[in-house]
Amino acid sequence: xKIIQTDxxxxxxxxxxERVAIEAADNGFSVICLSIVPARRSxxxxxQGGMQAALGNSAMGEGDSPDVHxxxxxxxxxxxxxxxxxxxxxDAAPIAMRQMAFWxxxxxxxxxxxxxxxxxxKPFTAFEKPENEGLIHSRNFGGTAKWRTCYTSDGxxxxxxxxxxxxxxxxxxxxxxKVEAIALIHDGDTCMGVIxxxxxxxxxxxxxxxxxxxxxxxxxxxxxxxxxxxxxxGGGLITALDTGVVPLGNMxxxxxxxxxxxxxxxxxxxxxxxxxxxxLDKNEYRFxxxxxxxxAELASRDVVSRRMTEHxxxxxxxPSPYGDHLWLDxxxxxxxxxxxKLREVDEICQSFLGVDPVYQLIPVRPTQHYSMGGVRTNKxxxxxxLKGLFSAGESACWDMHGFNRLGxxxxxxxxxxxxxxxxxxxxxxxxxxxxIKTASVRDAMDKQNARIADLVACKNGSENPYxxxxxxxxSIMKGAGIFRxxxxxxxxxxxLQEILxxxxxxxxxxxxxxANPELTMALxxxxxxxxxxxxxxxxxxxxxxxxxxxxxxxPERNDRDWLTRTLATWADGADLPTLNxxxxxxxxxxxxxxxxxxxxxxIPMNG
Amino acid sequence: MGRTLTFNIFRYNPSDPASSxxxxxxxxxxxxxxxxxxxxxxIREEIDPTLMFDFCCRAGICxxxxxxxxxxPGLACHTKTKEMPAEITLMPLxxxxxxxxxxxxxxxxxxxxxxxxxxxxHTDKKFDPKAQEERMDNxxxxxxxxxxxxxxxxxxxxxxxxxxxxxxxxGAVALNRLARFILDPRDxxxxxxxxxxxxxxxxxxGCMGLLACEDVCPKQIPLQEQLGKLRRKMALAAVKNILxxxxxxxx
Ligand SMILES: Cc1cc2nc3c(=O)[nH]c(=O)nc-3n(C[C@H](O)[C@H](O)[C@H](O)COP(=O)(O)OP(=O)(O)OC[C@H]3O[C@@H](n4cnc5c(N)ncnc54)[C@H](O)[C@@H]3O)c2cc1C
Ligand code: SF4
Ligand code: SF4
Ligand code: FES
Numbered sequence: 001x002k003i004i005q006t007d008x009x010x011x012x013x014x015x016x017x018e019r020v021a022i023e024a025a026d027n028g029f030s031v032i033c034l035s036i037v038p039a040r041r042s043x044x045x046x047x048q049g050g051m052q053a054a055l056g057n058s059a060m061g062e063g064d065s066p067d068v069h070x071x072x073x074x075x076x077x078x079x080x081x082x083x084x085x086x087x088x089x090x091d092a093a094p095i096a097m098r099q100m101a102f103w104x105x106x107x108x109x110x111x112x113x114x115x116x117x118x119x120x121x122k123p124f125t126a127f128e129k130p131e132n133e134g135l136i137h138s139r140n141f142g143g144t145a146k147w148r149t150c151y152t153s154d155g156x157x158x159x160x161x162x163x164x165x166x167x168x169x170x171x172x173x174x175x176x177x178k179v180e181a182i183a184l185i186h187d188g189d190t191c192m193g194v195i196x197x198x199x200x201x202x203x204x205x206x207x208x209x210x211x212x213x214x215x216x217x218x219x220x221x222x223x224x225x226x227x228x229x230x231x232x233x234g235g236g237l238i239t240a241l242d243t244g245v246v247p248l249g250n251m252x253x254x255x256x257x258x259x260x261x262x263x264x265x266x267x268x269x270x271x272x273x274x275x276x277x278x279x280l281d282k283n284e285y286r287f288x289x290x291x292x293x294x295x296a297e298l299a300s301r302d303v304v305s306r307r308m309t310e311h312x313x314x315x316x317x318x319p320s321p322y323g324d325h326l327w328l329d330x331x332x333x334x335x336x337x338x339x340x341k342l343r344e345v346d347e348i349c350q351s352f353l354g355v356d357p358v359y360q361l362i363p364v365r366p367t368q369h370y371s372m373g374g375v376r377t378n379k380x381x382x383x384x385x386l387k388g389l390f391s392a393g394e395s396a397c398w399d400m401h402g403f404n405r406l407g408x409x410x411x412x413x414x415x416x417x418x419x420x421x422x423x424x425x426x427x428x429x430x431x432x433x434x435x436i437k438t439a440s441v442r443d444a445m446d447k448q449n450a451r452i453a454d455l456v457a458c459k460n461g462s463e464n465p466y467x468x469x470x471x472x473x474x475s476i477m478k479g480a481g482i483f484r485x486x487x488x489x490x491x492x493x494x495x496l497q498e499i500l501x502x503x504x505x506x507x508x509x510x511x512x513x514x515a516n517p518e519l520t521m522a523l524x525x526x527x528x529x530x531x532x533x534x535x536x537x538x539x540x541x542x543x544x545x546x547x548x549x550x551x552x553x554x555p556e557r558n559d560r561d562w563l564t565r566t567l568a569t570w571a572d573g574a575d576l577p578t579l580n581x582x583x584x585x586x587x588x589x590x591x592x593x594x595x596x597x598x599x600x601x602x603i604p605m606n607g
Numbered sequence: 608m609g610r611t612l613t614f615n616i617f618r619y620n621p622s623d624p625a626s627s628x629x630x631x632x633x634x635x636x637x638x639x640x641x642x643x644x645x646x647x648x649x650i651r652e653e654i655d656p657t658l659m660f661d662f663c664c665r666a667g668i669c670x671x672x673x674x675x676x677x678x679x680p681g682l683a684c685h686t687k688t689k690e691m692p693a694e695i696t697l698m699p700l701x702x703x704x705x706x707x708x709x710x711x712x713x714x715x716x717x718x719x720x721x722x723x724x725x726x727x728x729h730t731d732k733k734f735d736p737k738a739q740e741e742r743m744d745n746x747x748x749x750x751x752x753x754x755x756x757x758x759x760x761x762x763x764x765x766x767x768x769x770x771x772x773x774x775x776x777x778g779a780v781a782l783n784r785l786a787r788f789i790l791d792p793r794d795x796x797x798x799x800x801x802x803x804x805x806x807x808x809x810x811x812x813g814c815m816g817l818l819a820c821e822d823v824c825p826k827q828i829p830l831q832e833q834l835g836k837l838r839r840k841m842a843l844a845a846v847k848n849i850l851x852x853x854x855x856x857x858x
Contacts, residue, residue: 038714106751134742166727177714514622518656
């Protein structure tokens with residue numbers, strides 16, 4: 001058996017994983033990061049918009065402070081977040097951004113004097129103070145009182161990830177790519193590392209560590225339509241759930257974005273609608289004003305996504321080989337505007353669709369975008385249930401996002417959490433010795449070897465893993481998409497339970513040798529269906545609407561009964577998760593109130 | 608539409624003793640707005656589950672899907688079948704180690720590259736969490752970003768004659784990376800430090816200047832301009848007697 005040992009093992013080398021790794025390496029510990037793809041291809045690189053921190057350098061950010069950022073974050077979460085964590089986050093965010101600058105991120109900077117900016121397609125001017133020249137600039141993002149999103153042109157995630165990966169290389173962090181963690185090594189009490197499969201050779205290795213971090217990003221790929229990279233399939237979360245003792249928090253909280261392009265679900269920016277783009281149905285009829293007379297296309301992300309779905313359910317979507325969609329029309333904005341102010345959209349349409357948005361309609365549909373749920377941790381980033389296990393980034397439910405994450409707050413979370421949780425892991429590493437039990441390592445390895453042998457031999461059956469996955473896609477999109485209701489969720493849960501049975505009977509058509517992609521899928525599919533069940537079952541039980549979780553049959557946000565966080569664990573052999581609940585927050589810096597957007601009634605806490 | 612597409616795909620699984628390098632033929636009915644991302648996934652899911660290839664972002668951002676498409680290195684995710692002939696030949700990128708079929712190991716190559724050029728800010732300053740950020744001119748920040756846009760897809764390396772011939776050649780991508788740090792005032796390395804890294808045949812003087820790299824770069828990074836600047840800068844550095852040993856060399 002191949003064994004590799006280290007102090008800290010980061011499963012994931014996106015922004016969260018690498019930021020934690022750097023903190024530990026900086027303190028003299030040995031660190032290994034595992035990643036399915038070269039670190040720089042991690043999904044963090046796809047974020048173009050930017051990251052929030054209350055620096056208050058720009059004219060439109062003047063008067064910003066961590067307190068204002070805190071209020072925006074808690075409101076954004078629809079009071080579902082842990083307020084202690086939100087406070088830690090907003091206070092540390094400015095330091096994290098400055099540190100990124102120190103390490104080499106080419107942030108856009110303040111240019112003094114009168115500057116032209118755009119809002120709602122209209123130009124306006126603002127005066128940037130000469131004394132702020134050269135400080136980090138910020139742009140506007142939805143749901144915030146001040147402009148606070150730090151950015152590097154249209155490549156924020158890319159630049160920040162490259163800078164962190166450079167820093168990791170400098171600090172001697174060892175990044176091993178094309179490796180996939182498939183199980184945690186533990187004894188029900190302490191985590192001792194992972195069993196990972198090499199995606200170049202198929203070989204299994206036991207990585208042993210005093211501390212293990214899950215930083216595997218989102219699990220959007222349990223949905224067919226997702227803006228996420230194809231590797232965002234919840235692998236890290238599955239290893240946690242499979243322990244039976246580590247709970248996943250708020251899995252039912254899934255964010256959708258209105259305008260993913262069809263067929264590949266690449267995101268086109270909200271700026272299209274902001275600048276005056278409209279949504280049309282199969283008759284090229286503009287339907288949004290019928291549903292939202294005031295705001296029409298400019299209602300918030302979740303509202304527009306819901307209305308689009310509702311309209312398609314009436315049979316008014318445009319049929320295509322990839323399923324129904326709607327049209328986004330920006331033709332009336334004109335060539336000059338589209339080729340300059342919406343350059344990125346123009347490029348996406350031309351490169352991926354062969355559509356010229358100056359003359360043609362853009363096919364779009366609401367698309368899964370962000371997973372608020374994940375491995376439940378405390379404010380130090382330590383997972384519930386196992387000693388020595390931590391989580392950070394999108395894979396974690398550290399819980400500063402509650403039921404709805406604000407644009408720009410996720411990228412910022414990765415590095416801020418990385419800094420804070422990295423520090424806590426350093427304390428942990430200094431303070432304790434982990435005893436690695438050879439029996440636990442051998443058991444974990446034997447179990448994975450046996451699983452692979454069974455899949456190759458079709459011992460449990462010969463269901464095709466891709467067919468099973470497609471069945472899961474159909475079921476979850478129908479039942480636990482943007483709109484939810486008791487009846488559809490019940491159907492969805494029942495269907496997914498049946499699909500779980502099939503997932504347990506998959507077998508390979510091929511021999512499974514080397515980097516075999518069919519085996520990769522087969523090893524993961526049961527876990528993916530379990531994640532889908534955590535989402536659907538959690539959504540069925542949560543009889544209220546909060547943030548991105550919308551129950552048509554329970555339209556109120558119910559603070560009296562549901563100011564709680566769902567915790568889902570999975571007992572060995574069960575075909576449903578066990579759900580428990582804890583208070584959403586122990587500390588109230590800001591008592592529950594109205595978000596100020598999105599509408600909806602609230603049942604008060606002591607109502 | 609209505610075309611039937613034929614894909615000729617290079618096949619070899621080095622981990623399977625029974626496998627030997629050959630080409631396989633697959634056919635698919637073309638659908639509207641089809642890209643190679645869609646086509647390859649359909650082939651894998653409907654016809655041959657063993658087909659190895661890499662995609663990640665499928666949005667032209669991560670660089671995972673570079674391969675040789677009808678003889679030319681490019682990103683498969685933003686290649687539309689509509690713009691291709693009905694017969695499409697796909698090969699893995701050369702230079703990089705083959706993982707299997709169309710999948711290559713770019714990670715190891717690029718890690719080696721950035722260790723060689725020490726692709727990080729060299730400074731003796733210490734970060735002070737209480738201090739305001741150091742100021743930078745916005746135009747300069749944007750210039751650095753221009754060079755930072757490289758997605759390490761490897762197309763330029765795969766297209767480069769020198770890289771094919773000599774394994775130790777750093778390639779346009781490395782020289783561009785270095786140019787990025789030369790531009791960055793936070794990096795305190797001197798001309799001599801840079802010269803030590805690239806003032807050789809492995810570096811700037813191995814380049815034949817035939818531009819294949821820039822032609823295939825999906826991010827349209829001005830590689831040629833950077834190569835030119837670097838060549839002049841390094842030649843100057845040599846003349847300025849920074850490295851007398853180098854002056855003896857003929858270039
Ligand atoms: C299109 C798009 C645009 C976005 N734009 C913004 C934005 O402008 N601002 C913002 O704040 N947020 C944005 N987000 C969200 C944000 O980008 C992500 O939430 C964030 O980057 C997640 O970072 P991470 O480090 O947690 O995970 P990732 O960057 O996804 O990294 C996950 C890592 O885990 C590895 N991994 C996964 N599974 C395994 C396994 N089983 N074994 C080993 N390794 C594994 C992967 O290889 C990878 O290295 C955007 C998201 C999308 C989809
Ligand atoms: S110009 Fe230089 S780096 Fe570019 S392809 Fe030619 S030899 Fe290679
Ligand atoms: S320079 Fe261009 S072609 Fe070369 S790796 Fe970077 S993005 Fe790819
Ligand atoms: S898959 Fe990311 S660039 Fe093609």
